[in-house]
Amino acid sequence: MHYRTLGRTGLRISEIGYGAxxxxxxxxxxxxxxxxxxxxxxxxxxxxxxxxxxxxYGDGHSERLIGKLLRERSETIYVSTKIPPKNRIWPARPGTPAEDGFPADHVIACTETSLRNLGVDTIDVQQFHVWSDEWVGRGDWLEAVERLKRDGKIRFFGVSINDYEPHNALKLIESGVVDSVQVIYNVFEQAPEEQLFPACEQHKVGVIVRVALDEGGLTGQIRADTVFPEGDFRQNYFRGDRKREVERSARKKSSRTWRLPQMRSPKRRFASSSATRRCRPSSPACARSATSSATAPSATDAALPPNSARSCARTAGHGTSIGIDPPKKKAEAVAPASFIPWEVRLSSSPCRPACSCRSRASCRAAWRRLPRSGGRR
Structure with missing residues (x-):
């Protein structure tokens, strides 16, 4: 296992995290x-x-299971949790007053409940489960956060950014009051690279990457005959022919050699957890990984297969995180069979018959045209 520092928090955490x-x-x-x-x-x-x-998550059930683990294990385990919005609306809608989402009394009461569920005196990272940059400088939520820090009930404060809105936390990051942000980042969703990651790097804000393997769609575990339990949000997420397409992708075998160019300059080395993407062998940048740290992401989504490029691991649970150092030099590597070829990834896109995208932006635009379902990620 490799370990990285999560932003300015100083927390030395594993590159792989357990999404609960x-x-x-x-x-x-x-x-x-x-x-x-x-x-x-x-x-x-x-x-x-x-x-x-x-x-x-289960009205505190997930926290209580983790609390039991903390009591049974002697290792140092860092826990981040989240406060649901008082109005119970995911994601935060434009124009919603800060008082409707996170009034001070709600922030404090939920933190007290989480402390009891976890059986701890202090929460390492307390996060808002939704966020809107309209709330910066408004409401009394910041007073509650500062009070909880003074009282020693939370160590650090973060937010979970709305799905596919990485720009909707830039103002908060620039304000200097947030220690970490959580965002969707995977082979299909690369938008955080454009503004969010540079801002986090500049202000030393840690990044927790979620949905790194597209809600399990990139794990190879979803098959055409997979049946999700009643009430499972994946019934809608993998509706239509998506399960069949996912299974077909997982069965693709490739013996082609792909080139792994250097991801970033030495000054932009990410630390702690991430998602990795693979693209066409002919693409100029055919592999990329991102991880979190003082300068960027830690991820909480399903782990990569055991034979993935340089370092990886696999564990159970809704999600885990993975971090891979960018190679110092260009190197040849055989693409693991479990990685999904670029052509197959977009096969369920409405534009697929005419799609020959090579750029990150155009392929992301194609993916975004697919129907999506919201969720409490």
């Missing part, structure tokens, strides 16, 4: 507490030290 939405049995259905406990313990056995949960 699934074990709460809300949104993601079907997990048993016994299986969840085995998965959590196995992750810790493998050196994992970072778990991301939320009060909204």
């Amino acid at each position: 939405w699934g074990i709460g049995n809300s949104g993601w259905q079907g997990a048993s507490d016994e299986e969840s406990a085995r998965a959590l313990n196995r992750a810790i056995d493998l050196g994992l030290t970072f778990i991301d949960t939320a009060l909204g």
Whole structure:
């Protein structure tokens, strides 16, 4: 296991984190507490030290399972959790007053509940589960955050950015009051690279990457005959022919050699957790990984396969994170069969018959035209 520093927090966390939405049995259905406990313990056995949960995951059930783990294990385990908006609206809608989402009394009350669920005196990273930059300088939420820090009930403060709105936290980052942000970043969603990651790097804000493997669609575990339990949000997310397309992609075998160019300059080395993408062998940049740290992302989504490029791991649970150092030199590497070829990834896009995208932006635009469902990520 490799370890990185999460932004200016100074927390030295594992590159792989455990995303605990699934074990709460809300949104993601079907997990048993016994299986969840085995998965959590196995992750810790493998050196994992970072778990991301939320009060909204099973109305605190996920937090209580993690609290049990913390009492049973002697290792240092860092936990981040989230406060649900008082109005229970995901994502935050434009024009919503800060008082409707996170009034001070709600922030404090939810933090007290999470402390009891986890069985700890201090939460390492407390986050708002939705965010709108309209709330900067408005409402009394910041007073509550500062009070919780003074009282020693939370160490650091972060926000979970709305799905596919990485720009909607730039003002907060520039204000200097946030220690970490959580954002969707994967092979399909690369928008955070444009403004968010540079801003986080400049202000030393840690980044937690979520949905790194597209809600499980890139794990190879979704098949055409997969049936999700009633109430599972993936029933809608993988509706239509998406499950069949995902299975077909996973079965693709490739023996082609892909080139792995240097990802970034030495000054922009990311630390702690990420998502990795692969593109066409003919593309100028055919592989990229991102991780979190003082300068960028830590991820909480499903782990890459054991034979992925330089370092990786696999663990159970809704999500995990993965971080891979950018290679210092160009190197040849055989593409693992479990990675999905570029041509197949966009096969379910409405524009696929005419799609020969080579650029990141055009392919991202194609992917965004696919129907999406919201969720408490």
